[in-house]
Amino acid sequence: MAPSAAPPVAMVGGWRSPRPALVLAAMVMAYTVVYSAFDVIAYRYYLYTDFDLALFAQAVDGLLHGRLFTSIRGMAWPGDHSSLVLFLIAPLYALVRHPVTLLVLQSAAQALGALPIYALARRELGHTGLALTLAAVYLLQPALGYAxxxxxxxxxxxxxxxxAAFYFLRCGRLGGTLLWAGLALLCREDVALVVFMMALYALLPWRTGRLRTALALAAMAAASAFLTWGVLRPAFSHGEAEYARIYGRWGDTLGAAALHMLRDPIGVAVQLVSTPGVPRDTLVKQQFHLTLFLPLGLLPLLSPLTLVLALPAFLEHLLSYRIAQHTILCQYTALQTSFVSAAAVLGTRNLLRLFTRGAGSGARAATAAALGASPDTVDPRAAGAVMAWGILASVVCQLWFGPLLSSGRFFLAGTRDGHFPTAEERALKPYHDRMVRRVPRHGAVVAGFEFLSRFTGRDSVHSLHHLMRGTYTFSRRAYPLPAGVTALIANMAAINIVTSVEPETAPRLQRLLNANGLVPVDEAGDLVLFTRAGRPALELVTAGSCPDDSLPPIVFDHELAFTGAALVDSTARPGGTVTLATCWRRVGEVDRVFQTRLDLVDASGRLAQSHVRDLGYGLWPAHIWLAGAPVRETYRLVLDADLGQGDYDVVLRVQWRGQGGGGMSAADEASGYAPERGITLGRVRVTPR
Incomplete structure (x- = not known):
C-alpha cells in the first residue's frame, strides 16, 4: 500500500496557513471589543464600586506629571504594590488620558493570552483545530472575564x-522565557513566586539547558523580591499598607505566618479546600475550584505538574481570611489563570495520548518535525470529542455562572445580576452627571467609589471610605483629615460605603464638613453633593417637626420614635424624584444603625420598587441626635427608569443593622404598626415621560 500523503500544512504547522491566524485574530478582537464595551457601560453608568480603577488612573496620570504619590491611596503607589509596569503604560495613557484607556488596555492584554495558548497547543498537540479550541476555551473561561x-x-x-514565558520554557528558548517572565515581574510583586516555581520546573530532567534557565529565572525572581521588600517598601510604605493582617489566623507577621504554614502542611492543605468552623467560606472555596476548573473541561487536572506552578498563587489567596480572595469574581485569579490554562493544554495532550496513533509515513513525521510540531498525529475522533467537550463545558459554564450570559446568582459570595445597568442605575445616571459637573474645578475632592474615577486628573482626591473608617486601607494607621476640600460627592447608600460605617464615622465626617465649610447643595436619592458655603444649601436633616405631628408616635426598638411624615410631591415621571419628609425623635440610647425602606406599591398591591437606605444619609445617624429633640429628614426618592404610569402608595418600613446582624425593627404594641403593612405616607401618580 502506498504511503499516505502528508496532511495539509495547516493541520500540523503553526502559522503557515493564514486561516488559523485569521480565526485566532478574530477571537482576540471579539474578546477585546465585547469586554471593552462592558467596561465602557460600567464606567458610563457609575458601576465601579471599588477604588482600584481610580487609584491606578491617578497613579499613571501622576507619572506623566513626575509624581509617585496617589492621594486616593494616601501613599506613593510603589510602597503599596510593585506595579512597575505602570511606567510602560504611561506613554500609552498619554495618548488618551482617560480611565477607560486602562480598561481597554486590560481587556486587550487579557485577550492576547490566547496567542501563546494557541502556540503552546500547536507545539504540544500538532493539531490546529484543537489549538484554536483551547484558545477559545481560554477566552471563554469565566475567571478571565470576571477579573x-x-x-x-x-x-x-x-x-x-x-x-508566553511557559511556552518558551517548553520550547527550550532562554531568551523568550526571560523576556516574558521579566515583563510579568513588572506587573506585581507576587509574580516573583510563580516565576521561582518556573525556575524549579526548568530543572526537570527533560528540559534543555535546564540549569542555566533555572538559575536565570530564580535570579530574576530574587531580584524582583529584593526590589519590593528591600527597596520600595522601606522607602515608600510607612504603615499605610499592612497586608500581613489578612493572614492573621496564621501569625502576626508574614514571617510568623509563613513559619506556621511550614510547620502545619496538613492544615494548609485543608485550608485550600475548606475553612474549618466557617461553613459558608468552605462552600465558597469549593465553589471556587469548581468554577475555575470546570469551564476548561477539567482538563487542567490531567497535568498536575503544570498546576504546581500556580501553587504559590493558590496559597496566597486561599489561606487569607478574605472571602473575596476565595472566588473567581475578582482579580485574584490573575496568576492562577495563566497556569490553569497552560495545564489545560498539557492535560489535553495527556488525554489524547490514550488515543493517538503512530506518525505513519516518514514523510508525515518529517513534515511535522520541520514545522516544530509533535511527530504524532491525533486520532480525528478523539480530537473531535475533546474539541466538542471543551466548547460545551465553556458555553455551559458561561450560561451557568459566567460574566456574560448568567445572572451571577450562582455565587455564594455575591455579584451583580449581569453587567447592564438596572432601571435604578439608569435613573441615577443623569443625577450623577449633574453633580459631577457642579464640583468646583479647583481644590481637593472627597468622593465615593463610583465618583472617584471622574477626578483622577487632580492631585488631591480622597476616597470617602478612608474618612468613614478613619484608617488607611489594610492598615491601623489613622487617616488624616484632609484640608482644602471644596467638594464631597458620594452615593451614601452604596454597599461599600454602608459597610464602612462605624460609630465614629458621623462625627468624623461632621468635622470634615465643618473644617472645610461644606454644605449640601444637591441631592437625589442618596446621591449627595457638598460644596463650600455661598450656594443655596439644601435641607437634608434638620431640627424640627413635620406640619402634622398630631398622631401618636411609633417607637421602634425602644430607641427611635417616628412622629409623622409629609409627601411633598403627588406626581412624578419615571427617572424623576418624589420629595418626602419624615420626622423622628431619639427616645433612648441608640445601639444600631436605623434604616428606612421605601416601597412603591401599585393599585393591585404589587411591589413595583423598593429602596433601603440609612436614616440620616450616614452623616446624621440617630445615635448622634439630641435625645428628645425633633428631627426632620428630607429625602428625594428617585423613581426607576422603567416604572410604569399609574398610582402608587409610598410605604415606609423601619429596619436596623449592626454588628449582630439586622432585620425589621419592632414597634411598641400600642401603635398597631405591623412590618408587613408598614406606614403609608401618601400616594403618587406616575405620568408618562
Missing part, C-alpha cells in the same frame, strides 16, 4: 506574559 470586569489591576497584565 477583566472588576476595575483595573496591573497583575492582570501578567497573565499573557506568563503563558
Amino acid at each position: 477583566d470586569l472588576f476595575e483595573f489591576h496591573p497583575e492582570l497584565l501578567a497573565t499573557a506574559p506568563l503563558i
Whole structure:
C-alpha cells in the first residue's frame, strides 16, 4: 500500500496557513471589543464600586506629571504594590488620558493570552483545530472575564506574559522565557513566586539547558523580591499598607505566618479546600475550584505538574481570611489563570495520548518535525470529542455562572445580576452627571467609589471610605483629615460605603464638613453633593417637626420614635424624584444603625420598587441626635427608569443593622404598626415621560 500523503500544512504547522491566524485574530478582537464595551457601560453608568480603577488612573496620570504619590491611596503607589509596569503604560495613557484607556488596555492584554495558548497547543498537540479550541476555551473561561470586569489591576497584565514565558520554557528558548517572565515581574510583586516555581520546573530532567534557565529565572525572581521588600517598601510604605493582617489566623507577621504554614502542611492543605468552623467560606472555596476548573473541561487536572506552578498563587489567596480572595469574581485569579490554562493544554495532550496513533509515513513525521510540531498525529475522533467537550463545558459554564450570559446568582459570595445597568442605575445616571459637573474645578475632592474615577486628573482626591473608617486601607494607621476640600460627592447608600460605617464615622465626617465649610447643595436619592458655603444649601436633616405631628408616635426598638411624615410631591415621571419628609425623635440610647425602606406599591398591591437606605444619609445617624429633640429628614426618592404610569402608595418600613446582624425593627404594641403593612405616607401618580 502506498504511503499516505502528508496532511495539509495547516493541520500540523503553526502559522503557515493564514486561516488559523485569521480565526485566532478574530477571537482576540471579539474578546477585546465585547469586554471593552462592558467596561465602557460600567464606567458610563457609575458601576465601579471599588477604588482600584481610580487609584491606578491617578497613579499613571501622576507619572506623566513626575509624581509617585496617589492621594486616593494616601501613599506613593510603589510602597503599596510593585506595579512597575505602570511606567510602560504611561506613554500609552498619554495618548488618551482617560480611565477607560486602562480598561481597554486590560481587556486587550487579557485577550492576547490566547496567542501563546494557541502556540503552546500547536507545539504540544500538532493539531490546529484543537489549538484554536483551547484558545477559545481560554477566552471563554469565566475567571478571565470576571477579573477583566472588576476595575483595573496591573497583575492582570501578567497573565499573557506568563503563558508566553511557559511556552518558551517548553520550547527550550532562554531568551523568550526571560523576556516574558521579566515583563510579568513588572506587573506585581507576587509574580516573583510563580516565576521561582518556573525556575524549579526548568530543572526537570527533560528540559534543555535546564540549569542555566533555572538559575536565570530564580535570579530574576530574587531580584524582583529584593526590589519590593528591600527597596520600595522601606522607602515608600510607612504603615499605610499592612497586608500581613489578612493572614492573621496564621501569625502576626508574614514571617510568623509563613513559619506556621511550614510547620502545619496538613492544615494548609485543608485550608485550600475548606475553612474549618466557617461553613459558608468552605462552600465558597469549593465553589471556587469548581468554577475555575470546570469551564476548561477539567482538563487542567490531567497535568498536575503544570498546576504546581500556580501553587504559590493558590496559597496566597486561599489561606487569607478574605472571602473575596476565595472566588473567581475578582482579580485574584490573575496568576492562577495563566497556569490553569497552560495545564489545560498539557492535560489535553495527556488525554489524547490514550488515543493517538503512530506518525505513519516518514514523510508525515518529517513534515511535522520541520514545522516544530509533535511527530504524532491525533486520532480525528478523539480530537473531535475533546474539541466538542471543551466548547460545551465553556458555553455551559458561561450560561451557568459566567460574566456574560448568567445572572451571577450562582455565587455564594455575591455579584451583580449581569453587567447592564438596572432601571435604578439608569435613573441615577443623569443625577450623577449633574453633580459631577457642579464640583468646583479647583481644590481637593472627597468622593465615593463610583465618583472617584471622574477626578483622577487632580492631585488631591480622597476616597470617602478612608474618612468613614478613619484608617488607611489594610492598615491601623489613622487617616488624616484632609484640608482644602471644596467638594464631597458620594452615593451614601452604596454597599461599600454602608459597610464602612462605624460609630465614629458621623462625627468624623461632621468635622470634615465643618473644617472645610461644606454644605449640601444637591441631592437625589442618596446621591449627595457638598460644596463650600455661598450656594443655596439644601435641607437634608434638620431640627424640627413635620406640619402634622398630631398622631401618636411609633417607637421602634425602644430607641427611635417616628412622629409623622409629609409627601411633598403627588406626581412624578419615571427617572424623576418624589420629595418626602419624615420626622423622628431619639427616645433612648441608640445601639444600631436605623434604616428606612421605601416601597412603591401599585393599585393591585404589587411591589413595583423598593429602596433601603440609612436614616440620616450616614452623616446624621440617630445615635448622634439630641435625645428628645425633633428631627426632620428630607429625602428625594428617585423613581426607576422603567416604572410604569399609574398610582402608587409610598410605604415606609423601619429596619436596623449592626454588628449582630439586622432585620425589621419592632414597634411598641400600642401603635398597631405591623412590618408587613408598614406606614403609608401618601400616594403618587406616575405620568408618562
